[in-house]
Amino acid sequence: MISYQSIKPWLFKLDPENAHxxxxxxxxxxxxxxxxxxxxxxxxxxxxxxxxxxxxxRTFFNPIGLGAGFDKNATMIRxxxxxxxxxxxxxxxxxxxxxxxxxxxxxxxxxxxxIQNAMxxxxxxxxxxxxxxxxxxPFTTPIGINIGKNKLxxxxxxxxxxxxxxKSLHELGDYLVINISSPNTPGLxxxxxxxxxxxxxKEAKALTSKPILLKIAPDMSKEDAVTLAKLAVKxxxxxxxxTNTTVDYSLVKEPKSFGGLSGAVLSxxxxxxxxxxxKELYGKTxxxxxxxxxxxxxxxxxxxxxxxxxxxxxALIFGGPDLVKNINNELTELIKADGYTNITEAIGADxx
Numbered sequence: 288m289i290s291y292q293s294i295k296p297w298l299f300k301l302d303p304e305n306a307h308x309x310x311x312x313x314x315x316x317x318x319x320x321x322x323x324x325x326x327x328x329x330x331x332x333x334x335x336x337x338x339x340x341x342x343x344x345r346t347f348f349n350p351i352g353l354g355a356g357f358d359k360n361a362t363m364i365r366x367x368x369x370x371x372x373x374x375x376x377x378x379x380x381x382x383x384x385x386x387x388x389x390x391x392x393x394x395x396x397x398x399x400x401x402i403q404n405a406m407x408x409x410x411x412x413x414x415x416x417x418x419x420x421x422x423x424x425p426f427t428t429p430i431g432i433n434i435g436k437n438k439l440x441x442x443x444x445x446x447x448x449x450x451x452x453x454k455s456l457h458e459l460g461d462y463l464v465i466n467i468s469s470p471n472t473p474g475l476x477x478x479x480x481x482x483x484x485x486x487x488x489k490e491a492k493a494l495t496s497k498p499i500l501l502k503i504a505p506d507m508s509k510e511d512a513v514t515l516a517k518l519a520v521k522x523x524x525x526x527x528x529x530t531n532t533t534v535d536y537s538l539v540k541e542p543k544s545f546g547g548l549s550g551a552v553l554s555x556x557x558x559x560x561x562x563x564x565x566k567e568l569y570g571k572t573x574x575x576x577x578x579x580x581x582x583x584x585x586x587x588x589x590x591x592x593x594x595x596x597x598x599x600x601x602a603l604i605f606g607g608p609d610l611v612k613n614i615n616n617e618l619t620e621l622i623k624a625d626g627y628t629n630i631t632e633a634i635g636a637d638x639x
Contacts, residue, residue: 291607303393314366324369331371333615337622340631343462343498345429349373349615354577354598355433359410361419368428371611378433379466382451384412396539401550402601403543408435408472413455420459432460438472450490457495468504468531470547481518488522498525505530505556509563516564526573529561550601554579565593569638583617591636
């Protein structure tokens with residue numbers, strides 16, 4: 288069998304967005320013919336009981352999930368399960384379809400194993416997502432739905448975009464994520480403030496009993512991140528996802544002057560924000576860590592710091608289709624080596 292690492296140099300000759308589209312074509316095939324992929328599913332979807340936990344009223348067979356941004360239009364849910372992901376977060380979905388920012392808008396930093404993107408919430412919109420999710424939900428693995436405002440929606444009316452999405456999608460996923468932390472929609476991060484968070488969660492919790500989480504940016508101070516996270520939880524957030532991409536362009540040698548960085552260079556910056564939040568909120572809400580996770584060792588560090596779940600995205604591009612399987616198998620051994628019989632015993636071990 289041809290290894291991913293042997294064909295990766297050829298894939299990397301393609302424009303990054305075109306390579307992503309090629310991957311999407313392949314990962315949509317299981318929607319038509321899943322049986323042919325069952326052997327891959329059996330070898331890559333790790334169901335060791337040591338990794339199993341119950342969250343949000345669902346069973347997570349393993350803690351490694353797909354971060355938002357890869358499956359923008361809910362087209363690859365089956366494909367992601369076949370790759371071994373224990374859950375998938377689709378989106379970011381906006382009320383109206385939008386093309387996103389001008390191309391080129393995705394760039395590889397190969398030496399740093401990182402991605403810089405300025406996609407701008409390009410997606411087919413609410414109606415398209417609704418149709419696909421109705422066909423897929425409920426699914427055998429949990430589905431999260433990441434939602435955001437349209438680019439042309441003024442900040443003063445942004446809350447209407449979020450409530451529209453919640454009303455329309457809350458019955459089609461296992462949890463919802465409020466995305467106000469992407470750097471690629473003008474003014475979006477300005478919504479990371481007390482007034483907006485308070486009002487949004489008050490209205491959101493009146494609309495649905497489904498878990499609603501807040502995803503935050505890594506570029507604020509630790510103090511501000513903790514304050515924002517605590518405020519969200521106080522007003523009804525069921526969890527915090529930390530973090531989105533960074534605009535700290537000093538992390539790579541040849542950055543573009545726009546977009547957000549993800550991948551290996553984000554690892555420490557993301558962990559520092561997560562660690563600060565976990566010190567305050569571990570045991571009080573569900574914490575999900577994302578940003579620069581590419582190995583079982585890094586995933587386990589986040590878990591022991593307080594993360595119930597881990598998300599990856601850019602690491603998949605560099606690590607290939609065996610990445611999730613390898614992380615889950617190695618994570619199982621790390622948990623066993625510490626004398627735990629289940630992942631729930633390891634979660635927050637460094638906090639206890």
